[in-house]
Amino acid sequence: AKSTGGNTFQFSSRQIHTRYQRRLGLEARLRRALDRDELILFYQPQLDVQTNTITGVEALLRWQAHDGGIIPPDKFIPLAEETGLIVQIGEWVLHRACKQLKAWQQAGKAAIGMSVNMSPVQFQSREMPAIFKRVVGSSGIDPCQLTIEVTEGMLLEDLDAKIALMKGLKDLGLKLSIDDFGTGYSSLSYLRKLPLDELKIDRSFFIDFFEDTKSRALVSSMIFLSHNLNLLTVAEGVETEAQLRFLQKGGCDLYQGYLFSRPLPNDKLIELLSPED
Ligand code: C2E
Ligand code: CA
Ligand code: CA
Ligand code: CA
Numbered sequence: 001a002k003s004t005g006g007n008t009f010q011f012s013s014r015q016i017h018t019r020y021q022r023r024l025g026l027e028a029r030l031r032r033a034l035d036r037d038e039l040i041l042f043y044q045p046q047l048d049v050q051t052n053t054i055t056g057v058e059a060l061l062r063w064q065a066h067d068g069g070i071i072p073p074d075k076f077i078p079l080a081e082e083t084g085l086i087v088q089i090g091e092w093v094l095h096r097a098c099k100q101l102k103a104w105q106q107a108g109k110a111a112i113g114m115s116v117n118m119s120p121v122q123f124q125s126r127e128m129p130a131i132f133k134r135v136v137g138s139s140g141i142d143p144c145q146l147t148i149e150v151t152e153g154m155l156l157e158d159l160d161a162k163i164a165l166m167k168g169l170k171d172l173g174l175k176l177s178i179d180d181f182g183t184g185y186s187s188l189s190y191l192r193k194l195p196l197d198e199l200k201i202d203r204s205f206f207i208d209f210f211e212d213t214k215s216r217a218l219v220s221s222m223i224f225l226s227h228n229l230n231l232l233t234v235a236e237g238v239e240t241e242a243q244l245r246f247l248q249k250g251g252c253d254l255y256q257g258y259l260f261s262r263p264l265p266n267d268k269l270i271e272l273l274s275p276e277d
Contacts, residue, residue: 040061042062043265043269044057045261046234048253049253054274056254058116058149059117061093077119080119086119094132095135110273111142111145113146114146115177116147116149117149118150123162132172148177163193170195176194177232177234182218182222206235209240235256244259
Protein backbone atom coordinates (compact mmCIF):
# COMPACT_ATOMS: atom_id res chain seq x y z
CA ALA A 1 0.00 0.00 0.00
CA LYS A 2 1.17 3.48 -0.85
CA SER A 3 1.40 6.16 1.79
CA THR A 4 -0.82 9.13 1.05
CA GLY A 5 1.10 11.61 3.12
CA GLY A 6 -0.06 11.52 6.72
CA ASN A 7 -0.44 8.22 8.40
CA THR A 8 -3.22 6.84 6.23
CA PHE A 9 -2.71 4.16 3.60
CA GLN A 10 -4.50 3.80 0.30
CA PHE A 11 -5.72 0.26 0.87
CA SER A 12 -8.29 -0.22 3.57
CA SER A 13 -8.08 -3.47 5.49
CA ARG A 14 -11.24 -4.50 3.71
CA GLN A 15 -9.57 -4.08 0.30
CA ILE A 16 -6.56 -6.05 1.44
CA HIS A 17 -8.86 -8.76 2.71
CA THR A 18 -10.59 -8.97 -0.67
CA ARG A 19 -7.30 -9.21 -2.55
CA TYR A 20 -6.12 -11.90 -0.20
CA GLN A 21 -9.29 -13.90 -0.75
CA ARG A 22 -9.00 -13.54 -4.49
CA ARG A 23 -5.45 -14.83 -4.34
CA LEU A 24 -6.41 -17.77 -2.18
CA GLY A 25 -9.22 -18.55 -4.58
CA LEU A 26 -6.87 -18.49 -7.56
CA GLU A 27 -4.33 -20.66 -5.80
CA ALA A 28 -6.94 -23.26 -4.90
CA ARG A 29 -8.30 -23.24 -8.45
CA LEU A 30 -4.80 -23.63 -9.86
CA ARG A 31 -4.09 -26.65 -7.65
CA ARG A 32 -7.37 -28.17 -8.77
CA ALA A 33 -6.53 -27.37 -12.41
CA LEU A 34 -3.36 -29.40 -12.12
CA ASP A 35 -5.25 -32.36 -10.61
CA ARG A 36 -8.04 -32.17 -13.15
CA ASP A 37 -5.82 -31.90 -16.21
CA GLU A 38 -7.00 -28.41 -17.08
CA LEU A 39 -3.51 -27.31 -18.07
CA ILE A 40 -2.60 -27.69 -21.72
CA LEU A 41 0.39 -26.96 -23.91
CA PHE A 42 0.23 -24.95 -27.10
CA TYR A 43 3.10 -25.18 -29.56
CA GLN A 44 4.61 -22.35 -31.59
CA PRO A 45 6.70 -23.40 -34.61
CA GLN A 46 10.33 -22.36 -34.88
CA LEU A 47 11.64 -22.10 -38.42
CA ASP A 48 14.95 -22.02 -40.20
CA VAL A 49 15.38 -18.39 -41.31
CA GLN A 50 16.89 -19.37 -44.68
CA THR A 51 14.71 -22.34 -45.71
CA ASN A 52 11.50 -21.51 -43.81
CA THR A 53 11.14 -25.13 -42.68
CA ILE A 54 10.01 -26.08 -39.16
CA THR A 55 12.91 -27.24 -37.01
CA GLY A 56 11.08 -27.33 -33.70
CA VAL A 57 8.40 -25.83 -31.48
CA GLU A 58 8.24 -23.92 -28.21
CA ALA A 59 5.80 -25.35 -25.67
CA LEU A 60 3.67 -22.59 -24.12
CA LEU A 61 1.41 -23.26 -21.18
CA ARG A 62 -2.30 -22.44 -21.11
CA TRP A 63 -5.01 -23.02 -18.53
CA GLN A 64 -8.22 -24.28 -20.09
CA ALA A 65 -10.75 -23.37 -17.41
CA HIS A 66 -13.79 -25.64 -17.13
CA ASP A 67 -16.04 -22.79 -18.33
CA GLY A 68 -14.18 -23.04 -21.65
CA GLY A 69 -12.07 -19.88 -21.44
CA ILE A 70 -8.31 -20.09 -22.01
CA ILE A 71 -6.19 -18.30 -19.41
CA PRO A 72 -2.73 -17.14 -20.59
CA PRO A 73 0.41 -17.94 -18.55
CA ASP A 74 1.05 -14.34 -17.49
CA LYS A 75 -2.18 -14.56 -15.45
CA PHE A 76 -1.17 -17.52 -13.29
CA ILE A 77 2.57 -18.26 -13.51
CA PRO A 78 3.58 -15.42 -11.13
CA LEU A 79 1.25 -16.86 -8.46
CA ALA A 80 2.47 -20.39 -9.17
CA GLU A 81 6.00 -19.09 -8.60
CA GLU A 82 5.10 -17.36 -5.33
CA THR A 83 3.42 -20.45 -3.94
CA GLY A 84 6.01 -22.91 -5.24
CA LEU A 85 3.35 -24.72 -7.25
CA ILE A 86 5.46 -23.97 -10.34
CA VAL A 87 7.74 -26.88 -9.41
CA GLN A 88 4.91 -29.36 -9.87
CA ILE A 89 3.59 -27.50 -12.90
CA GLY A 90 7.07 -27.46 -14.45
CA GLU A 91 7.37 -31.20 -14.02
CA TRP A 92 3.98 -31.65 -15.65
CA VAL A 93 5.04 -29.41 -18.59
CA LEU A 94 8.21 -31.42 -19.13
CA HIS A 95 6.34 -34.71 -18.95
CA ARG A 96 3.65 -33.49 -21.36
CA ALA A 97 6.22 -32.07 -23.81
CA CYS A 98 8.17 -35.36 -23.92
CA LYS A 99 4.97 -37.36 -24.41
CA GLN A 100 4.00 -35.08 -27.27
CA LEU A 101 7.35 -35.50 -29.03
CA LYS A 102 6.96 -39.26 -28.72
CA ALA A 103 3.41 -39.08 -30.10
CA TRP A 104 4.54 -37.10 -33.18
CA GLN A 105 7.27 -39.65 -33.75
CA GLN A 106 4.73 -42.48 -33.51
CA ALA A 107 2.45 -40.64 -35.95
CA GLY A 108 5.28 -40.87 -38.51
CA LYS A 109 6.42 -37.26 -38.34
CA ALA A 110 10.03 -36.24 -38.94
CA ALA A 111 11.87 -35.55 -35.67
CA ILE A 112 11.85 -31.94 -34.50
CA GLY A 113 13.04 -30.12 -31.40
CA MET A 114 10.93 -28.99 -28.44
CA SER A 115 11.75 -25.99 -26.25
CA VAL A 116 10.36 -25.83 -22.73
CA ASN A 117 10.35 -22.78 -20.45
CA MET A 118 11.74 -23.08 -17.00
CA SER A 119 11.04 -20.80 -14.05
CA PRO A 120 13.90 -19.48 -11.89
CA VAL A 121 12.03 -21.05 -8.96
CA GLN A 122 12.62 -24.52 -10.41
CA PHE A 123 16.32 -23.73 -10.24
CA GLN A 124 16.17 -23.40 -6.48
CA SER A 125 15.90 -27.13 -5.94
CA ARG A 126 18.90 -29.42 -6.00
CA GLU A 127 16.53 -32.25 -6.88
CA MET A 128 15.75 -30.63 -10.21
CA PRO A 129 18.23 -32.48 -12.46
CA ALA A 130 17.18 -35.80 -10.88
CA ILE A 131 13.53 -35.02 -11.59
CA PHE A 132 14.40 -34.13 -15.19
CA LYS A 133 16.41 -37.32 -15.54
CA ARG A 134 13.46 -39.43 -14.40
CA VAL A 135 10.89 -37.65 -16.57
CA VAL A 136 12.98 -37.51 -19.76
CA GLY A 137 14.42 -41.00 -19.21
CA SER A 138 11.01 -42.66 -18.85
CA SER A 139 9.64 -40.89 -21.94
CA GLY A 140 11.81 -42.69 -24.47
CA ILE A 141 12.73 -39.57 -26.45
CA ASP A 142 16.24 -38.53 -27.42
CA PRO A 143 17.26 -35.89 -24.79
CA CYS A 144 18.99 -33.78 -27.46
CA GLN A 145 15.54 -33.02 -28.92
CA LEU A 146 14.75 -30.99 -25.81
CA THR A 147 15.90 -27.42 -25.17
CA ILE A 148 15.40 -25.88 -21.75
CA GLU A 149 14.83 -22.11 -21.86
CA VAL A 150 16.06 -20.17 -18.86
CA THR A 151 16.01 -16.43 -18.20
CA GLU A 152 18.57 -14.09 -16.72
CA GLY A 153 16.33 -13.78 -13.66
CA MET A 154 17.60 -17.18 -12.64
CA LEU A 155 21.14 -15.82 -12.32
CA LEU A 156 20.45 -13.10 -9.79
CA GLU A 157 21.72 -15.02 -6.79
CA ASP A 158 24.10 -17.88 -6.14
CA LEU A 159 25.45 -18.09 -9.68
CA ASP A 160 27.78 -21.02 -8.99
CA ALA A 161 24.94 -23.20 -7.73
CA LYS A 162 22.87 -22.31 -10.81
CA ILE A 163 25.75 -23.16 -13.13
CA ALA A 164 26.14 -26.53 -11.40
CA LEU A 165 22.43 -27.26 -11.94
CA MET A 166 22.69 -26.23 -15.59
CA LYS A 167 25.64 -28.57 -16.06
CA GLY A 168 23.53 -31.29 -14.47
CA LEU A 169 20.96 -30.77 -17.21
CA LYS A 170 23.65 -30.72 -19.92
CA ASP A 171 24.96 -34.05 -18.61
CA LEU A 172 21.54 -35.53 -19.32
CA GLY A 173 22.01 -34.53 -22.97
CA LEU A 174 19.55 -31.62 -22.89
CA LYS A 175 20.22 -28.30 -24.60
CA LEU A 176 20.11 -24.95 -22.85
CA SER A 177 18.86 -21.64 -24.16
CA ILE A 178 18.98 -18.15 -22.67
CA ASP A 179 15.53 -16.63 -23.19
CA ASP A 180 14.51 -12.95 -23.39
CA PHE A 181 18.12 -12.05 -24.05
CA GLY A 182 18.90 -8.36 -23.72
CA THR A 183 16.16 -7.52 -21.22
CA GLY A 184 17.79 -8.59 -17.95
CA TYR A 185 20.01 -6.75 -15.58
CA SER A 186 22.99 -9.05 -15.46
CA SER A 187 26.31 -8.38 -17.13
CA LEU A 188 27.45 -10.08 -20.29
CA SER A 189 30.17 -11.92 -18.42
CA TYR A 190 27.76 -14.70 -17.46
CA LEU A 191 27.70 -15.74 -21.13
CA ARG A 192 31.26 -17.01 -20.61
CA LYS A 193 30.30 -19.10 -17.63
CA LEU A 194 27.03 -20.72 -18.61
CA PRO A 195 26.94 -23.96 -20.62
CA LEU A 196 24.58 -22.54 -23.27
CA ASP A 197 23.63 -23.84 -26.72
CA GLU A 198 21.22 -21.13 -27.83
CA LEU A 199 20.41 -17.44 -27.43
CA LYS A 200 16.91 -16.04 -27.96
CA ILE A 201 16.65 -12.37 -28.83
CA ASP A 202 13.72 -10.91 -26.91
CA ARG A 203 10.72 -9.86 -28.95
CA SER A 204 10.75 -6.35 -27.47
CA PHE A 205 13.55 -5.55 -29.94
CA PHE A 206 11.15 -6.12 -32.84
CA ILE A 207 8.58 -3.61 -31.65
CA ASP A 208 8.96 -0.36 -33.68
CA PHE A 209 11.73 -2.19 -35.49
CA PHE A 210 11.58 -0.19 -38.69
CA GLU A 211 11.15 3.22 -37.16
CA ASP A 212 14.00 2.63 -34.78
CA THR A 213 17.53 2.27 -36.16
CA LYS A 214 18.78 1.53 -32.66
CA SER A 215 16.63 -1.59 -32.35
CA ARG A 216 18.02 -2.86 -35.66
CA ALA A 217 21.57 -2.12 -34.55
CA LEU A 218 20.97 -4.04 -31.33
CA VAL A 219 19.51 -7.05 -33.15
CA SER A 220 22.50 -7.16 -35.54
CA SER A 221 24.88 -6.92 -32.62
CA MET A 222 23.16 -9.70 -30.70
CA ILE A 223 23.30 -12.02 -33.72
CA PHE A 224 27.00 -11.24 -34.09
CA LEU A 225 27.68 -11.79 -30.40
CA SER A 226 25.72 -15.03 -30.32
CA HIS A 227 27.52 -16.47 -33.34
CA ASN A 228 30.91 -15.54 -31.98
CA LEU A 229 30.03 -17.52 -28.88
CA ASN A 230 29.03 -20.46 -31.10
CA LEU A 231 25.41 -20.25 -30.02
CA LEU A 232 22.36 -20.95 -32.14
CA THR A 233 20.52 -17.64 -32.55
CA VAL A 234 16.73 -17.48 -32.36
CA ALA A 235 14.57 -14.40 -32.95
CA GLU A 236 11.14 -14.38 -31.28
CA GLY A 237 8.13 -12.20 -32.00
CA VAL A 238 8.74 -11.93 -35.75
CA GLU A 239 5.57 -10.44 -37.20
CA THR A 240 6.48 -9.03 -40.64
CA GLU A 241 8.19 -10.11 -43.87
CA ALA A 242 10.49 -7.11 -43.57
CA GLN A 243 11.72 -8.31 -40.17
CA LEU A 244 12.33 -11.78 -41.58
CA ARG A 245 14.34 -10.37 -44.51
CA PHE A 246 16.45 -8.39 -42.05
CA LEU A 247 17.17 -11.61 -40.12
CA GLN A 248 18.04 -13.45 -43.34
CA LYS A 249 20.60 -10.80 -44.24
CA GLY A 250 21.91 -10.74 -40.68
CA GLY A 251 22.40 -14.50 -40.63
CA CYS A 252 20.07 -15.29 -37.73
CA ASP A 253 19.47 -19.07 -37.52
CA LEU A 254 15.86 -19.56 -36.41
CA TYR A 255 12.74 -17.47 -35.91
CA GLN A 256 9.30 -17.77 -34.42
CA GLY A 257 6.41 -15.36 -34.44
CA TYR A 258 2.94 -14.51 -35.64
CA LEU A 259 4.29 -14.05 -39.20
CA PHE A 260 4.32 -17.83 -39.60
CA SER A 261 2.05 -18.95 -36.77
CA ARG A 262 0.68 -18.23 -33.33
CA PRO A 263 1.06 -20.94 -30.70
CA LEU A 264 -1.30 -23.78 -31.69
CA PRO A 265 -2.99 -26.71 -29.95
CA ASN A 266 -1.67 -30.12 -30.97
CA ASP A 267 -4.45 -30.96 -33.45
CA LYS A 268 -3.56 -27.84 -35.50
CA LEU A 269 0.19 -28.06 -35.05
CA ILE A 270 0.45 -31.68 -36.20
CA GLU A 271 -0.94 -30.69 -39.62
CA LEU A 272 2.13 -28.49 -40.15
CA LEU A 273 4.65 -31.27 -39.48
CA SER A 274 6.12 -33.11 -42.43
CA PRO A 275 6.34 -36.91 -42.62
CA GLU A 276 9.54 -38.73 -41.91
CA ASP A 277 11.39 -39.66 -45.10
P1 C2E B 1 8.22 -16.33 -23.55
O1 C2E B 1 8.91 -17.57 -23.13
O2 C2E B 1 9.06 -15.15 -23.89
O3 C2E B 1 7.29 -16.76 -24.76
C1 C2E B 1 7.04 -15.97 -25.88
C2 C2E B 1 5.71 -15.26 -25.80
O4 C2E B 1 5.56 -14.42 -26.93
C3 C2E B 1 4.51 -16.22 -25.82
O5 C2E B 1 3.48 -15.67 -25.00
C4 C2E B 1 4.10 -16.17 -27.29
O6 C2E B 1 2.75 -16.52 -27.51
C5 C2E B 1 4.36 -14.72 -27.61
N1 C2E B 1 4.61 -14.50 -29.04
C6 C2E B 1 5.14 -15.35 -29.94
N2 C2E B 1 5.25 -14.78 -31.15
C7 C2E B 1 4.75 -13.53 -31.02
C8 C2E B 1 4.58 -12.44 -31.97
O7 C2E B 1 4.91 -12.51 -33.15
N3 C2E B 1 4.03 -11.29 -31.47
C9 C2E B 1 3.65 -11.18 -30.16
N4 C2E B 1 3.11 -10.02 -29.78
N5 C2E B 1 3.80 -12.18 -29.26
C10 C2E B 1 4.35 -13.34 -29.69
P2 C2E B 1 2.66 -16.56 -23.99
O8 C2E B 1 2.38 -17.90 -24.60
O9 C2E B 1 1.50 -15.76 -23.51
O10 C2E B 1 3.67 -16.79 -22.80
C11 C2E B 1 4.09 -15.71 -21.99
C12 C2E B 1 5.21 -16.12 -21.06
O11 C2E B 1 4.76 -17.06 -20.10
C13 C2E B 1 6.36 -16.80 -21.76
O12 C2E B 1 7.18 -15.84 -22.40
C14 C2E B 1 7.04 -17.48 -20.60
O13 C2E B 1 7.84 -16.57 -19.89
C15 C2E B 1 5.85 -17.87 -19.73
N6 C2E B 1 5.54 -19.29 -19.95
C16 C2E B 1 4.80 -19.87 -20.92
N7 C2E B 1 4.76 -21.21 -20.76
C17 C2E B 1 5.51 -21.49 -19.66
C18 C2E B 1 5.88 -22.71 -18.95
O14 C2E B 1 5.52 -23.83 -19.35
N8 C2E B 1 6.65 -22.57 -17.84
C19 C2E B 1 7.10 -21.36 -17.41
N9 C2E B 1 7.87 -21.33 -16.30
N10 C2E B 1 6.80 -20.21 -18.04
C20 C2E B 1 6.02 -20.27 -19.15
CA1 CA C 1 10.48 -18.82 -23.95
CA1 CA D 1 11.15 -15.14 -24.77
CA1 CA E 1 9.14 -13.08 -22.48
